[in-house]
Amino acid sequence: MAKPVEPSAFLDACAMRQTATVPVWFMRQAGRSLPEYRSARGDASILEAVRDPALVTELTLQPVTRYSVDAAILFSDIMVPLAAMDSGVQIVAGRGPVIEQRVSGESDLGRLRDLEPEEDIPYVIDAIRLIRNELAPSGIPLIGFAGAPFTLASYLIEGGPSRDHARTKAFMFSEPSIWERLIDKLADIALAFLRAQILAGAQAVQLFDSWAGALSTEQYERYVFKASSKVLRGVAELGVPRIHFGVGTGELLEPMANAGADVIGVDWHVSLADVRKRVGRPIALQGNLDPSWCLAPGKQMEAEVLRILREGSATPGYIFNLGHGVLPETDPSTLARIVELVHAWNPR
Amino acid sequence: MAKPVEPSAFLDACAMRQTATVPVWFMRQAGRSLPEYRSARGDASILEAVRDPALVTELTLQPVTRYSVDAAILFSDIMVPLAAMDSGVQIVAGRGPVIEQRVSGESDLGRLRDLEPEEDIPYVIDAIRLIRNELAPSGIPLIGFAGAPFTLASYLIEGGPSRDHARTKAFMFSEPSIWERLIDKLADIALAFLRAQILAGAQAVQLFDSWAGALSTEQYERYVFKASSKVLRGVAELGVPRIHFGVGTGELLEPMANAGADVIGVDWHVSLADVRKRVGRPIALQGNLDPSWCLAPGKQMEAEVLRILREGSATPGYIFNLGHGVLPETDPSTLARIVELVHAWNPR
Numbered sequence: 001m002a003k004p005v006e007p008s009a010f011l012d013a014c015a016m017r018q019t020a021t022v023p024v025w026f027m028r029q030a031g032r033s034l035p036e037y038r039s040a041r042g043d044a045s046i047l048e049a050v051r052d053p054a055l056v057t058e059l060t061l062q063p064v065t066r067y068s069v070d071a072a073i074l075f076s077d078i079m080v081p082l083a084a085m086d087s088g089v090q091i092v093a094g095r096g097p098v099i100e101q102r103v104s105g106e107s108d109l110g111r112l113r114d115l116e117p118e119e120d121i122p123y124v125i126d127a128i129r130l131i132r133n134e135l136a137p138s139g140i141p142l143i144g145f146a147g148a149p150f151t152l153a154s155y156l157i158e159g160g161p162s163r164d165h166a167r168t169k170a171f172m173f174s175e176p177s178i179w180e181r182l183i184d185k186l187a188d189i190a191l192a193f194l195r196a197q198i199l200a201g202a203q204a205v206q207l208f209d210s211w212a213g214a215l216s217t218e219q220y221e222r223y224v225f226k227a228s229s230k231v232l233r234g235v236a237e238l239g240v241p242r243i244h245f246g247v248g249t250g251e252l253l254e255p256m257a258n259a260g261a262d263v264i265g266v267d268w269h270v271s272l273a274d275v276r277k278r279v280g281r282p283i284a285l286q287g288n289l290d291p292s293w294c295l296a297p298g299k300q301m302e303a304e305v306l307r308i309l310r311e312g313s314a315t316p317g318y319i320f321n322l323g324h325g326v327l328p329e330t331d332p333s334t335l336a337r338i339v340e341l342v343h344a345w346n347p348r
Numbered sequence: 349m350a351k352p353v354e355p356s357a358f359l360d361a362c363a364m365r366q367t368a369t370v371p372v373w374f375m376r377q378a379g380r381s382l383p384e385y386r387s388a389r390g391d392a393s394i395l396e397a398v399r400d401p402a403l404v405t406e407l408t409l410q411p412v413t414r415y416s417v418d419a420a421i422l423f424s425d426i427m428v429p430l431a432a433m434d435s436g437v438q439i440v441a442g443r444g445p446v447i448e449q450r451v452s453g454e455s456d457l458g459r460l461r462d463l464e465p466e467e468d469i470p471y472v473i474d475a476i477r478l479i480r481n482e483l484a485p486s487g488i489p490l491i492g493f494a495g496a497p498f499t500l501a502s503y504l505i506e507g508g509p510s511r512d513h514a515r516t517k518a519f520m521f522s523e524p525s526i527w528e529r530l531i532d533k534l535a536d537i538a539l540a541f542l543r544a545q546i547l548a549g550a551q552a553v554q555l556f557d558s559w560a561g562a563l564s565t566e567q568y569e570r571y572v573f574k575a576s577s578k579v580l581r582g583v584a585e586l587g588v589p590r591i592h593f594g595v596g597t598g599e600l601l602e603p604m605a606n607a608g609a610d611v612i613g614v615d616w617h618v619s620l621a622d623v624r625k626r627v628g629r630p631i632a633l634q635g636n637l638d639p640s641w642c643l644a645p646g647k648q649m650e651a652e653v654l655r656i657l658r659e660g661s662a663t664p665g666y667i668f669n670l671g672h673g674v675l676p677e678t679d680p681s682t683l684a685r686i687v688e689l690v691h692a693w694n695p696r
Contacts, residue, residue, distance in 0.1 A: 166675050170643035213596070216616050216638065248561070248596055251617050268564050269599050290564065295518035327514050 008141050010070040014204060014241035014263050016284050016317035022309060023070035024342040025143070026335060027245075027265075028325030029063035030075045034332055036062050046077050046091045056127035057134060064140055066332065067339045070319075071141050071204070074128065074197065078147025078208055079155065081193045084120040085113060095160065102159040104171075106178045112185045117196030128200035143243075144202030146193045148209035149186040149227035156182075165214045172223045179223065187227040191234040198238045206243040206265065207231055209256070213248025220252050225259060232260030243286060247324050253278045268323035272311045284317035289338075291322045294330045297337070305341050313347035356489050358418040362552060362589035362611050364632050364665030370657060371418035372690040373491070374683060375593075375613075376673030377411035378423045382680055384410050394439045395431050398424055404475035405482060412488055414680065415687045418667075419489050419552070422476065422545065426495025426556055427503065429541045432468040433461060443508065450507040452519075454526045463537045465544035476548035491591075492550030494541045496557035497534040497575035504530075513562045520571045527571065535575040539582040546586045554591040554613065555579055557604070561596025568600050573607060580608030591634060595672050601626045616671035620659045632665035639670045642678045642686070649682070653689050661695035 009023035031037055040058050041049055049055055059075040079097045083089040088100030101111070117125060131142055147155075154168040155161075162168070172179040194205050209228065212220060232242050244256045245265025257264050257279045266275050266287035275285060289308055293301045312318035320342045326335065357371035379385055388406050389397055397403055407423040427445045431437040436448030449459070465473060479490055495503075502516040503509075510516070520527040542553045557576065560568060580590050592604045593613025605612050605627045614623050614635030623633060637656055641649045653668075660666035668690045674683065 164640065164672070164675070166640040166643055166677075169638065169640035173641060173644035173648055174646070176648075216618070218619070219638070250599055270564070271566070290517065290567070292512065292514040292517035293521060295514060296521035298522070300521055300524075324512070327512070329514075 008070065008139055008203075010319060011141055011203065011241065013317055013319045014243075014284050016282065018316040019347065021343050022313055022318060022320050022345055022347050024320035024339055025069040025071040025073065026063070026067075026322055026326050027073070029067065029069060029073065029335070030059045031326060032328035033326050033330040033335075034062055034066065036066070045093070047080070047083050050076055050080055051123045053123050053127035053130050056123075057130040060127070060131050060142070061134055064135070064138075067336055068343075069140075069339060071143050072131065072135060073143040073206070074124075074131070074145065074202065076124065076145065078145070078151065078210075080121060080124065081115050081146070081189050082152065082156070085115070086111060097155045098160045099156055103153075103156040103182065105175070109178070109181055109185065112182075112189070115189045115192040115196075117192060121193070121196065125196060125200040128197060128202055132201035141203035142201065143204045143206055144194060144197030145206040145208055146190040146197075146231070148207050148212065148246075149183045149190060149231065150215070150224045151209050151211045152186045152190065153179075153183050154211045156186075162211075165211055169214075169219070172219075176223070183224065183227040184230070187230040190231045194231065194235050195238065198235060198240050202240065204241045204243065205235060206245055207261075209244070209246040209249070212246040212252060212256070215252070217251045217255070221255055225255050228256070229259040236260060241284075245286070250278075254280060257281070257283050263317075263319065265321070266323065272308065272318070273314070276315070282315070282317070284319065285312060286319040286321045288312075288323045289321070291324050291327050291330070294322070294327065294334045294338070297331065297334045301334070302337075302341060305338055306345070309342060309345045313345065316347075318347070356418070356487055356551075358667060359489055359551065359589065361665055361667045362591070362632050364630065366664040367695065370661055370666060370668050370690050370693055370695050372668035372687055373417040373419040373421065374411070374415075374670055374674050375421070377415065377417060377421065377683070378407045379674060380676035381674050381678040381683075382410055382414065384414070393441070394425050395428070398428055399471045401471050401475035401478050404471075405478040408475070408479050408490070409482055412483070412486075415684055416691075417488075417687060419491050420479065420483060421491040421493065421554070422472075422479070422550065424472065424493065426493070426499065426558075428469060428472065429463050429494075429537050430500065430504070433463070434459060445503045446508045447504055451501075451504040451530065453523070457526070457529055457533065460530075460533045460537070463540040463544075465540060469541070469544065473544060473548040476545060476550055480549035489551035490549065491552045491554055492542060492545030493554040493556055494538040494545075494579070496555050496560065496594075497531045497538060497579065498563070498572045499557050499559045500534045500538065501527075501531050502559045510559075513559055517562075517567070524571070531572065531575040532578070535578040538579045542579065542583050543586065546583060546588050550588065552589045552591065553583060554593055555609075557592070557594040557597070560594040560600060560604070563600070565599045565603070569603055573603050576604070577607040584608060589632075593634070598626075602628060605629070605631050611665075611667065613669070614671065620656065620666070621662070624663070630663070630665070632667065633660060634667040634669045636660075636671045637669070637686075639672050639675050639678070642670070642675065642682045645679065645682045645685070650685075650689060653686055654693075657690060657693045657695075661693065664695075666695070
C-alpha cells in the first residue's frame with residue numbers, strides 16, 4: 001500500500017478528514033486546453049502517446065506545474081487495456097474510441113481475455129513509476145483511472161461513441177446472461193488495470209462510468225451495479241481512495257456510492273447538498289462546477305465557484321473539481337484563477 | 349377552441365379524467381421505422397417534405413392507420429419556423445439541424461423576427477386542416493408541437509447538435525441580458541407557431557425541450573423557465589392540453605410542470621411513481637418506456653410494458669408513450685404489440 005510521506009489535502013479529503021484548504025484538481029487537466037500539451041504531444045495519436053512513458057510523465061506533470069493543483073491524474077485513456085489486446089481499437093481525434101469489430105454476440109466474448117499488465121501495458125507501469133519519482137518532493141499524489149464496465153461495454157457494442165446506447169441496451173435486455181458474462185469480463189479487465197496502477201504507485205483511483213447516465217436506476221441496479229462493484233471492491237484491500245464518477249447520474253448516486261466508492265464524483269446537474277441527501281450516508285464528494293462556466297470568465301464564474309465552495313465545504317471531505325472534463329477551448333488562466341479562489345477559501 | 353365530437357381517451361387522460369383504456373401514441377411514430385414512410389418520403393429532405401401538405405397528411409396518418417394509436421402527431425420539425433425565416437437553416441440527414449450563420453452576439457438578434465404564420469408557414473396550416481378532415485370520422489385527435497426556446501437557442505448558437513451545449517451556456521452565463529432577449533424572441537416564435545397550429549385545428553400541443561437535460565435545476569430556473577413559461581401560458585386561453593417534454597430532465601420536473609404544463613412527458617430515467625412525488629401536485633403523465641426496449645422484443649419487453657402500465661395507471665391521467673422518439677431500427681410489429689398490450693390493460 002502506497003503511503004505519501006508528505007501530508008496531502010487531496011488524500012485527507014478523500015478520507016473525510018478536515019483539511020486546512022479545499023483540495024482541487026480538474027478532470028482532463030492534462031489536455032488540449034494547455035498550449036504546452038499541444039506542443040509536447042504534436043501529431044502522435046492518444047494511443048501512441050500513452051505508450052511513451054517519458055511523454056506521459058511530461059503531460060501528467062504539466063498541469064501540476066502550471067496550476068498548483070492538489071493531485072496529478074495519469075495521462076491515459078479508458079480504452080488503453082482494450083487497445084492492448086485488440087489492435088482494432090483506435091481513438092480517432094475529434095470522435096473518440098472506434099472499434100473495428102463490434103461485439104454483437106456470444107462468439108465475440110472469446111476476443112476478450114484477462115489483462116496481463118506486465119506484458120500488455122508495461123508502459124503504463126513505467127510511466128507511473130517515473131511520475132511518482134518526479135512528484136515525490138512535493139508530495140502531490142497521483143490518481144490512476146479506468147473505464148467502468150458499462151462504459152467499456154457500450155464502446156465495444158456500439159463500435160464508437162453513441163448518443164442513445166440503444167444497441168448496448170438492446171443487448172443487455174435481450175441477452176441478459178451473455179451480457180453478464182461480457183460485463184463481468186470487462187470488470188476483471190478494469191480491476192486488473194486499476195490494481196496494476198496502484199501497485200506501480202497510484203495513490204488514488206477514479207472509475208469513470210461516462211455513459212451510465214443513459215440508464216435508469218433500475219437498469220443500473222439490474223445490469224451494471226454488480227460489475228462496477230466488483231471493480232471497486234476488488235481494489236479495497238490496496239487501501240487507496242476510490243472515486244466513482246459519471247455524468248447525468250443524479251438518479252444513480254446511491255447505488256454508485258454503494259458499489260464501493262470512498263468519493264462520489266458529481267457533475268453539475270445536482271447540487272452537492274442534494275447529493276448528500278440522496279446518498280444517505282456520509283461520503284466524500286468531488287465536483288461540481290459546470291465546465292461551461294470556464295468559458296465565461298469574470299465575476300459570474302467566480303460567484304459560481306464560491307457558491308460551490310460554500311456548499312461543498314459544509315462538511316469535511318470535499319474536493320473541488322469540474323462536473324466533467326476541461327473543455328478544450330478553456331483558457332488556462334481561468335483554471336489558474338479557480339485554483340487561486342479554491343485555495344484562498346477557508347473551509348472551517 | 350377545437351372540441352372533438354367523439355370522445356378521446358387521449359384528451360380525457362390529458363385532463364386527468366378516468367378512461368376505459370390507457371391511451372397510447374409514440375413520439376416519432378411517423379418516421380423512418382415505417383416502410384410506408386420511407387417509401388412515401390423518398391429523397392425529399394425533411395424541410396421539403398414539411399412544405400407539402402398532402403405528403404404531411406399521408407405521413408401523419410400512416411402510424412394511426414397501422415397501429416391504432418390514440419393520437420396523431422403532426423409530421424413536422426422543431427426547426428420549421430426558424431427555417432421559414434432563415435434559408436441558412438437546414439436539416440442534414442443523419443446529423444440534424446445545421447445553421448449556416450451561428451448566433452454569436454447581440455448583432456445577430458436582428459435576424460430573428462416575429463413569425464407570421466399565414467405568410468411564413470401556410471403549408472403547416474394547410475396540412476393541419478387536411479389532417480383534421482381525414483381524422484374527423486374517427487375522432488382521433490391531432491397533436492401539434494414546437495421546440496422550446498432553450499433547445500432552439502442551442503441550435504442557433506452551436507450551429508448544430510451539440511453534446512455539451514458549452515457555447516450556449518457560455519453565452520447565457522456571459523451575456524445574460526442578450527441571452528434573455530434571444531430566448532424571449534424564440535419564445536415568441538414558438539408561441540406563434542403553437543397558436544397557429546391550434547387555430548388551424550391541433551387539439552393538443554407538445555413543447556419539446558430536447559436539450560434542457562443539459563441544465564442544472566438552478567440554470568433552468570434562472571435562464572430558461574421564464575421563456576418556456578411564456579410559450580405554455582401563452583396558449584392557455586386556447587384551451588387545449590399542453591404537454592411539456594425533455595430528456596434527462598429528472599431534476600427539472602417540478603419547474604417544467606410549473607411552467608404551465610397539463611401533462612409532463614417523462615423519459616425513462618425516473619419512474620412514474622417518483623415523478624409524481626417530485627412534481628408535488630396531481631398532473632397527467634406521459635411516458636416512460638425506454639425506446640431501446642423496442643429493439644428487444646419478446647417476454648422481457650412485455651414485462652417492462654406491463655410494469656409501466658401498472659405504475660402509470662395508478663392514478664387517472666396517464667398516457668403510454670416511449671421516453672423518447674422511436675428508434676429508426678425499431679420493428680413496426682413491436683410497436684403494434686405494445687399498442688395491443690396497452691389497450692388490453694384495464695386501468696381501473
